[in-house]
Amino acid sequence: MTQALLYGVFGIALFGIGLFGVLAIAHVVKKILAINICGVGVFMVFIANASSGAAPDFVPHAMVLTGIVVAVAGTAMALSLVVRINALEKPEEDA
């Protein structure tokens, strides 16, 4: 088993853990964490495959960089929605 294959399998496992987490956990912030774990798994598959040849392939590296930024953008948006929903909920709780 080569190094690339090893990390590829780990990446798929991370994706699976994240996927299960998204489906099984009710807590929103942890759902968001799970989606991020999914994303890390996907990126790991990309990077692992990129290093399977003799020389590293830089195109997947660039794709993962784009992916990381997009992932953080999505996470930030989700968290801001959580905060806004939470802020709307509070007055009701007090009343």
Next chain:
Amino acid sequence: MFNNMTLSDSAKQEADLPGCVLLIVGMVVVAACFFLAMSLVQFQPTDQPLVTLVASNLEQSGVENPVTAVLLNFRSYDTLLEVAVLLIVALAVMPFSLQDTRLPFIKVSEPIERSLVLEAFLRWLLPAIVVTSGYLLWTGAALPGGAFQAGALLAGAGILLLLAGHHSFNFNALAARLLLVVGLAMFLLVGAGVVLSSGIALAYPVAMAGTLILVIEVAATITIAAVLVLLFCALQIEPLGPQPNRVEKEKHL
């Protein structure tokens, strides 16, 4: 099975799916991952045509770092759209109000509690961070690093400034909006401008490629830093309605 999605409004609850459903979901996920992993292991990797293509065209890309070459030259269109994604997120989290558009971008005020250590620290650290991020950007052409790393570092400086309590940012000011769009605008401008010389959108002339990439990267760095600081602000301050902590600050003025 997807009822759990509806719970997303209450962030403090920790309810799980019923056990049997959970078991089925788990088994499906495990089976799918097992199939994926097996097909990945069984697959014999072939040659990677892009490795040689990237290497052989690197000289004409204007930069030495292959990742930067892919991001800002070979597949620059992806990066252009990625900057658009950042703008979307900035617009989504921005606490918009029509009144604030005329207020200045940076407001200086006395902090509620002063921390001398932090202030002294900042006085030295901030210039250092700005210089370092400039350096990261510059070396991105040859070594690992580039617009995103530099932007993140620059955003760190902005957040430290916020934490010190002297300054607050108003993202509805025209200057702030300019910072948010400058990355996308510059990318589009360069991408369209090169049509005059090469006839193809986003195709830089080889001689000027390095300079043009740097111009785009500087603008992108500024936008990235601004968006990241905005994200941090949006999560720190109550984003809806009149904000209580802002009222407090006004009292101290």
Next chain:
Amino acid sequence: MPVIDVASLLPLLIAIPLVGAIFSVLLSTKYAQVLIGLLSALALVLVIGLILVNLPSVGTEFTTPLRYVLAGWEAPLGIALSLDGFSALLLSLTVFLVTVLTFYSAFYFAASPARVRFWPLWWLLVAGINALFLSADIFNVYVTLEIIGLAAVALVALSGNKAGLTAALRYLLVGLLGSLCYLLAVALLYHVYGTLDFAQLAAKAESNPLSWAALALITVGLVLKTALVPLHFWLPHAHGSAPAPVSAILSALVVKASFYLLVRFWMEILAPAVTNEALMLLGILGGAAILWGCVQALRAKRLKLMVAYSTVAQIGYLFLLFPLLMSTEEASASQLAAQQQSALAAVSYFIVAHACAKAAMFIAAGNIIHSLGHDDIAKLQGMAKYMPLSLFTFAIAGGSLIGLPPSAGFIAKWLLLNVAIDTHQWWWVVIILTGGLLAALAIFRVLDLAFIKPEQASDHVAPDSWQKVPVAMPASGLALALCTMALGFNADLIIDLIAIGGGE
């Protein structure tokens, strides 16, 4: 010999909305934003008009897709844009609807502070949709999917109330998960075939476990985004709680964008990995979606929720495309190609008919909310007296959704029924007809209340809360509704367009 190089116009379709977005961030006064909106829409209409006029017509031997290589780097190193008949149709539809909805939004958001955020996000969403229809690169498609997803979520969240924000959050999480499934498939495909370009992948693709895995991941991810039953749970509330122009574009175009990709992957890029069983499975889910969506639409208490559930049903019709692509032993290759082409034409027709009708319906529902402050179906008694134009729009669009002649919806269903009968899959005929019947029940329930019992209601519901809307608002809805009628008379236009560079 065309006067201009048509392909060089393709990047403009993405650049114009992006420029529009930048200017509407910078110039945030009301009239500036509206002016920018109208100018951008006009520019888009001009560009797509030029492209359509210069497209090689059917019958000439030239039927390859248009291609524009961005940045001068040919695939696999660079990214290309491409346009064939199917994407040209969807782009024209996008530009047309965006123009009408931009006009409508100028009035809808006239008094709302949400407009400051709406306009830039609107143009970014349009840029994303155009970019997706033009893209010829599977990773680039991921980025466009994220643009569409995030912009759509931000637009849904504009409503600002708790129900809207919750719907937006659920929509966002579903969208992110769907995109990640898609991205994992991109990783696998790139690993196996060493390219990201649509055409190069299609040439190299073969049936092996990794292709199956990639196709399965892509399908799950995109079906989640298209909201096919049973993964539709997020759609009704997201589409039902957004502002009217946003609901309209979400139902008319955004779900179609991911459906378009599914068609690309199943018919072209990964066609060798497709099996008949898989096609049948998608068809069965589509049939279930038709029935389930119609039943839920019948039960809905709010007008917009009803319209949103009808979208769930209409998505089901689109997925009937897949079983109709199935090959049989006796059919020759050319027969199969012809069968697939006519199935695609039927479904394209469906997309256009549904997009116009559904946008018109959401506009009508938006007008009703705008003037009444609610969209409770039970309280709509006799409203036709006050809002004749909006309810007339609703009726015409409803007729098209049911499939009554002479609407576009009728032609679409007719074409679909024909293909189903030709391929001896009669059970779809039953489902299509049942779906039409159920849709008729749902729509006549509303119309019955609004039109037929005016004398009992009128007095106690309307006067105190009723508010007049500018005539341009119902007028733009009516224009769309009349378009569904006009399309019913000019069916060949669309079918010819699809054939350009189309299919295989």
Next chain:
Amino acid sequence: MISGELFIDLLLGIGALVTAILCLTAKDLFQAILLFISMGLLVTLAWVRLGAWDVAIAEAAIGAGLTGALLIATRRQLNQ
């Protein structure tokens, strides 16, 4: 016989998996966030091992660092 290099790779990979599982099963949200950040750092190391320096820097700064900061800020808001 397991060579040293393979041992490091195994350690990093299994470490990432274990922290991911712990992160999703943690009872306390703050703990979960910290575990997520540490998973990000382990993954960063894995990418250094795979020769992806650019990605490793970005993951440490943006993936683990910035996401972590945003998560902590959110948690503070939720607890207020």
